Amino acid sequence: MRKVPAQLNDSITEPQPPLSRPFASAYGHFAHDGLEYIITRPDTPRPWVNVITNGNYGCIVSQNGGGFSWQGNSQLRMLNRWDQDLIQDRMGRFLYLRNADDGALWSADRQPVCPEFDAWQVRHGLGYTITETVFHGVRCEKTVFVPFGFPCEFWLIHLSNLSDHQRTVDLISCLEWQLGAVHDWHREFHKTFVETAYSENDGILTAWKRPELGSKEPPFAGFHFAIGTPTLGFDGDKRTFLGSLGSISAPQSVIEGQLRGSAGRWTDPIASLHTQVTMGPGETKRLAFVLGAGGLETALRIRSSFPSTQEIADALEEVHTYWRARVDVTHVETPDSALNLMTNVWLKYQAIAGRLWARTGYYQNSGAFGFRDQLQDSHIWLSLEPERTREQILLHAAQQFTDGTVRHWWHPSTPIAATGDCTDDLLWLPYLALNYIDETDDSGIWDATAPWAPEGSGQASLYEHSIAAIEKALSRLSPRGLPLIGECDWNDGFSHLGRAWKGESVWLAHFMVGLLNRFAETARERGDTARANRYSESASTMAQAVNEHAWDGEWYWRATKDNGEKIGSHACAENRIDLIAQAWSVISGVAPPDRARRAMESARQHLFREYGPLLLTPAYTRMDHEIGYITRYAPGVRENGGVYSHAATWGILALCMLGEGDAAWKAYASMCPPRRGENPDLYYAEPYVLPGNIDGPDSPTFGRGGWTWYTGSAVWMHKVALDWICGVRATRGGLLIDPCVPGSWKSFHVTRHFRGEEYRIEVSNPNGVQHGVQQVQLNGKAVDGAIIPPTPNGPHEVRVLMG
Ligand code: GLC
Numbered sequence: 005m006r007k008v009p010a011q012l013n014d015s016i017t018e019p020q021p022p023l024s025r026p027f028a029s030a031y032g033h034f035a036h037d038g039l040e041y042i043i044t045r046p047d048t049p050r051p052w053v054n055v056i057t058n059g060n061y062g063c064i065v066s067q068n069g070g071g072f073s074w075q076g077n078s079q080l081r082m083l084n085r086w087d088q089d090l091i092q093d094r095m096g097r098f099l100y101l102r103n104a105d106d107g108a109l110w111s112a113d114r115q116p117v118c119p120e121f122d123a124w125q126v127r128h129g130l131g132y133t134i135t136e137t138v139f140h141g142v143r144c145e146k147t148v149f150v151p152f153g154f155p156c157e158f159w160l161i162h163l164s165n166l167s168d169h170q171r172t173v174d175l176i177s178c179l180e181w182q183l184g185a186v187h188d189w190h191r192e193f194h195k196t197f198v199e200t201a202y203s204e205n206d207g208i209l210t211a212w213k214r215p216e217l218g219s220k221e222p223p224f225a226g227f228h229f230a231i232g233t234p235t236l237g238f239d240g241d242k243r244t245f246l247g248s249l250g251s252i253s254a255p256q257s258v259i260e261g262q263l264r265g266s267a268g269r270w271t272d273p274i275a276s277l278h279t280q281v282t283m284g285p286g287e288t289k290r291l292a293f294v295l296g297a298g299g300l301e302t303a304l305r306i307r308s309s310f311p312s313t314q315e316i317a318d319a320l321e322e323v324h325t326y327w328r329a330r331v332d333v334t335h336v337e338t339p340d341s342a343l344n345l346m347t348n349v350w351l352k353y354q355a356i357a358g359r360l361w362a363r364t365g366y367y368q369n370s371g372a373f374g375f376r377d378q379l380q381d382s383h384i385w386l387s388l389e390p391e392r393t394r395e396q397i398l399l400h401a402a403q404q405f406t407d408g409t410v411r412h413w414w415h416p417s418t419p420i421a422a423t424g425d426c427t428d429d430l431l432w433l434p435y436l437a438l439n440y441i442d443e444t445d446d447s448g449i450w451d452a453t454a455p456w457a458p459e460g461s462g463q464a465s466l467y468e469h470s471i472a473a474i475e476k477a478l479s480r481l482s483p484r485g486l487p488l489i490g491e492c493d494w495n496d497g498f499s500h501l502g503r504a505w506k507g508e509s510v511w512l513a514h515f516m517v518g519l520l521n522r523f524a525e526t527a528r529e530r531g532d533t534a535r536a537n538r539y540s541e542s543a544s545t546m547a548q549a550v551n552e553h554a555w556d557g558e559w560y561w562r563a564t565k566d567n568g569e570k571i572g573s574h575a576c577a578e579n580r581i582d583l584i585a586q587a588w589s590v591i592s593g594v595a596p597p598d599r600a601r602r603a604m605e606s607a608r609q610h611l612f613r614e615y616g617p618l619l620l621t622p623a624y625t626r627m628d629h630e631i632g633y634i635t636r637y638a639p640g641v642r643e644n645g646g647v648y649s650h651a652a653t654w655g656i657l658a659l660c661m662l663g664e665g666d667a668a669w670k671a672y673a674s675m676c677p678p679r680r681g682e683n684p685d686l687y688y689a690e691p692y693v694l695p696g697n698i699d700g701p702d703s704p705t706f707g708r709g710g711w712t713w714y715t716g717s718a719v720w721m722h723k724v725a726l727d728w729i730c731g732v733r734a735t736r737g738g739l740l741i742d743p744c745v746p747g748s749w750k751s752f753h754v755t756r757h758f759r760g761e762e763y764r765i766e767v768s769n770p771n772g773v774q775h776g777v778q779q780v781q782l783n784g785k786a787v788d789g790a791i792i793p794p795t796p797n798g799p800h801e802v803r804v805l806m807g
Contacts, residue, residue: 061076061296062361069135070095082183090366098116100175103140130327160290202267230279239264337754360381365714402454405461486549488502495643497637498571517543518593547594558602561585569630572585613674615707617656617675621702657723729744738794749769764802780803
């Protein structure tokens with residue numbers, strides 16, 4: 005494992021030299037090999053947040069203290085009230101500090117008091133966020149993290165007296181209980197179900213919400229208490245806490261240093277606790293606050309597991325160890341340090357913490373599993389812990405109906421789900437299974453069983469589930485053999501193109517051809533020969549149909565409406581060319597070589613712009629009821645002519661498949677967050693995670709990123725860098741070495757685990773080619789071709805000569 009500095013603490017009073025501040029901007033920089041992003045000014049263009057979760061409990065923390073916590077489901081089971089106000093960022097879990105002698109008031113985060121700190125910085129890392137401030141001669145370091153195995157978060161506080169005299173400081177917490185879904189819209193109604201109580205003996209404040217009548221679920225409850233310091237007071241009522249004319253930035257009871265001790269029903273429920281520390285000159289005191297989900301019993305269990313701040317500090321160490329071990333399994337060292345730190349650290353973290361576990365960001369709050377979404381996200385586990393990809397595949401299989409259709413999304417353990425006629429969803433199931441088998445060779449997964457939906461419909465093997473998906477898709481073809489788009493394909497915004505089951509999707513045709521060809525091999529391997537032949541034939545007939553009907557002259561058109569009108573064709577006034585109809589013609593091998601080149605040249609000419617490949621251009625400016633909600637978006641925003649990061653990564657992947665290393669890397673770099681973050685007032689978004697979208701040229705804010713964290717692009721950007729640019733990818737027969745790099749890269753290094761062994765791969769490129777491998781050596785012996793067969797007794801040294 006890579007060595008990580010034991011001391012992550014860059015004191016705010018001892019700034020580092022500029023050289024150790026990669027990708028620095030006016031607002032911050034990376035630190036510690038990219039393991040942390042340090043924000044140095046609170047007024048970032050938008051909240052720059054961290055998503056912290058153990059897979060069950062989680063919280064989002066902005067650099068100013070805004071955000072929310074949840075347990076089980078980030079949309080339906082929020083602990084605290086939060087408003088999605090990206091401009092003010094004023095709702096969160098807060099901690100007031102008050103100097104007991106002179107009543108000076110400030111807060112551990114910038115919100116809610118907004119003091120003029122003498123020093124301030126926030127450090128977002130893997131599984132934790134640290135806010136460090138100096139104010140009024142007191143240094144406060146607040147670390148927020150979620151321990152593994154417990155439904156709670158800790159706010160670990162180090163308070164230091166920087167002055168030359170004794171100081172007594174009050175610490176008063178405050179959060180508003182939500183205990184329900186983010187959209188519990190009638191507050192006055194919902195608050196009548198909530199009750200707060202304070203257990204004097206234990207110093208624990210609890211709140212619980214009466215469940216719906218007949219519900220077998222225990223009431224949704226939360227608790228709040230302090231560790232390492234006596235609790236002096238509490239409040240469970242926002243009104244008494246703030247005072248009738250008080251505000252969240254200056255609550256009456258905080259100003260007075262005296263909480264009112266109200267609890268019970270009929271309140272505007274909050275949790276506020278008061279504790280106090282006295283410090284001699286230069287002294288540091290450590291204490292913690294806990295916020296968690298569950299009743300008094302759970303709180304007491306947590307209290308006994310963490311009797312002092314030492315156990316909390318140990319749990320924080322475990323969080324560091326977990327994430328470092330996770331991200332260190334694969335490692336790239338290329339001449340592009342932005343690609344390195346995104347691939348080595350943040351894209352993995354974003355895909356796991358943000359997408360698979362929390363399923364929320366600040367911009368998009370989901371909590372649900374999307375059928376196609378988390379299947380794709382689960383690619384991230386392939387090179388790390390492939391068993392988890394397997395679990396995800398089987399989880400999704402259980403959301404399929406016997407007719408092959410699937411739930412578009414669902415909230416786990418609830419009846420809340422969306423069905424619908426998105427025509428690609430179901431096909432991602434076999435797609436992922438095939439990729440999982442390439443990684444693991446575990447073709448036994450085809451025989452693993454999963455139930456059919458709804459409950460009680462029996463079960464079937466994954467092979468049967470996959471066949472049901474493919475058969476359904478094959479039953480939905482237009483008379484000329486192109487797949488019908490139905491309610492939409494991968495692009496959800498094309499929601500009205502094919503409602504009458506006439507509109508066609510060219511992208512879906514590409515996707516299906518690739519899948520049918522691959523699945524046919526599986527069927528053949530299993531002795532299901534008639535099916536294998538049928539699927540191969542369907543693939544070639546469909547590829548023929550695409551090439552006969554969907555070639556637009558210089559690129560592939562994208563779809564037809566129910567009335568037969570084309571989308572994404574040169575003849576269209578808006579959306580003349582669409583990226584994924586070009587990229588997947590290459591990825592699936594549908595386009596003959598000349599068309600593949602031509603399609604991607606057209607894409608480069610029209611779509612590949614300064615800040616990444618656009619999804620389509622020009623953007624829609626008028627609502628079109630026959631196309632879908634994409635036409636409601638402002639021009640240049642999200643799918644409507646923006647850089648839709650998820651699809652953009654496919655554009656880069658297609659260039660790699662054509663051996664265009666310079667162009668692929670240029671496109672990668674153009675949308676790579678650390679680079680974009682060097683111009684933060686244009687880019688807006690966090691420089692350490694991918695945004696879902698970047699505004700396109702038809703937007704007045706061309707180049708602005710938004711919808712960060714919760715985007716399926718994270719895993720694909722990781723895949724593009726590791727599998728396609730560095731070119732180390734799993735195939736059934738072994739690890740294929742097929743780099744596609746800019747000619748300026750003379751060497752690079754990849755460490756990757758594959759089927760239980762570690763491979764350390766040194767690639768040299770003395771002649772500066774973009775693609776092509778002359779020789780691969782495994783432990784000093786030349787390998788036949790470019791595939792390293794699975795080899796026991798690693799770690800293995802691999803030398804690759806490009807040329
Ligand atoms: C959103 C959806 C995803 C869809 C994409 C493109 O990210 O979650 O399922 O494929 O948009 O519309």
